[in-house]
Amino acid sequence: MNRKIWVTYGAQKLREAGIDNPDGEAWYLFSHSFSLSREDYLFSMTAPVEDGEELERYKALLERRVTERIPLQYLTGTQDFMGYTFRVTPDVLIPRQDTECVIEAVVQGGYSHESILDVCTGSGCIAISLCLMLEPKICVGTDIDEKALEIAKENGRRLAPMVKFKKSDLFSGVEGSYDLIISNPPYIPTKDCMELMPEVKDHEPMLALDGKEDGLYFYRKLVREAPDYLNAGGTLVFEIGYDQGPAVKTMMEEAGFSSVKIKKDLAGLDRMVIGTLTEG
Numbered sequence: 001m002n003r004k005i006w007v008t009y010g011a012q013k014l015r016e017a018g019i020d021n022p023d024g025e026a027w028y029l030f031s032h033s034f035s036l037s038r039e040d041y042l043f044s045m046t047a048p049v050e051d052g053e054e055l056e057r058y059k060a061l062l063e064r065r066v067t068e069r070i071p072l073q074y075l076t077g078t079q080d081f082m083g084y085t086f087r088v089t090p091d092v093l094i095p096r097q098d099t100e101c102v103i104e105a106v107v108q109g110g111y112s113h114e115s116i117l118d119v120c121t122g123s124g125c126i127a128i129s130l131c132l133m134l135e136p137k138i139c140v141g142t143d144i145d146e147k148a149l150e151i152a153k154e155n156g157r158r159l160a161p162m163v164k165f166k167k168s169d170l171f172s173g174v175e176g177s178y179d180l181i182i183s184n185p186p187y188i189p190t191k192d193c194m195e196l197m198p199e200v201k202d203h204e205p206m207l208a209l210d211g212k213e214d215g216l217y218f219y220r221k222l223v224r225e226a227p228d229y230l231n232a233g234g235t236l237v238f239e240i241g242y243d244q245g246p247a248v249k250t251m252m253e254e255a256g257f258s259s260v261k262i263k264k265d266l267a268g269l270d271r272m273v274i275g276t277l278t279e280g
C-alpha cells in the first residue's frame, strides 16, 4: 500500500471511533511517524510504504488514539500556537485556539507592555507568544506545578530565551510590579470536569482545568491580589469560560479596575475580560 492509502486507512479507523477531524489527525500521525513535512508527503503520496519501525509506530499511535483517547498533541508531543511550535506533554494543558484570540486582543489592544507577567503559564504558550510579538523588557511566566514549569522552560529555551519561568502559587512567588498581567487560570466548575470529553478529562492535567466549586475560585484570588503586582494604569487580562464574563467583570470593577471589557472569541462567545488598574 502507498502512503496515501495508509493515511486513508488511518482516517477510516479514527472516523469509526467517532474522532473529529479524522483526515487531519491521520495525516498528522502518519507524518509524525515517518518524519515527513507536509510538502514531503504531498510530493510522495504514491510512494510505497515498507514494513518496518515507522509503519509499526503509525499503527501503534492510531491504536492508542482510538482505544485510550489520548489527544493527538500528546501523541506527537507538539501543538502549534500563534505560529510557533510548542512541546506539550500530559503535564501541561494543550494550548487552545481560543487562547490565540486572547493573544490577538492583547497585541492589538495597545496596552503598555514593558513588563509582562503570565500567571498559570502551563506550557508557557502565552508568555512566550507575547514576548515574541510585543518584545517587552521583562517577561515572566509562573506556575505552581514543577513538571509544567519544566516544559515551559524547555519551550522558552527554544523559542524565547528571555522569558523567565518561576514556581509560584498564583502571586506568592512574584516580585515587583508589571504593566500587563495575563492569566488563563483553571476555570471549569468541579462538577463539570467529569462531563468533559475523554481526551480532556482522562489526559489533560486536572490541576489546569478545575476552577473549584463555581469555577471562579482563581479569578477571585487573582483579582484581589493583582493590584499589588500591577503598575498604575496597568492592564489585567483573563481568559474566561463563555458564561463567566459578567461575574469576572463585576469582580474587577469592585476591585478598582476601570474600562473593564468583555471580549469574544471567533465563535462569538465571551472569551476574555480586560481591565485597567485606575491610576493613583
Ligand code: GLN
Binding pocket: 093, 094, 095, 096, 099, 120, 121, 122, 123, 124, 125, 126, 184, 185, 186, 207, 208, 209
Ligand atoms: N497558560 C496556559 C494556556 O493557556 C495554561 C493554562 C492552564 O493551565 N490553565 O494554555
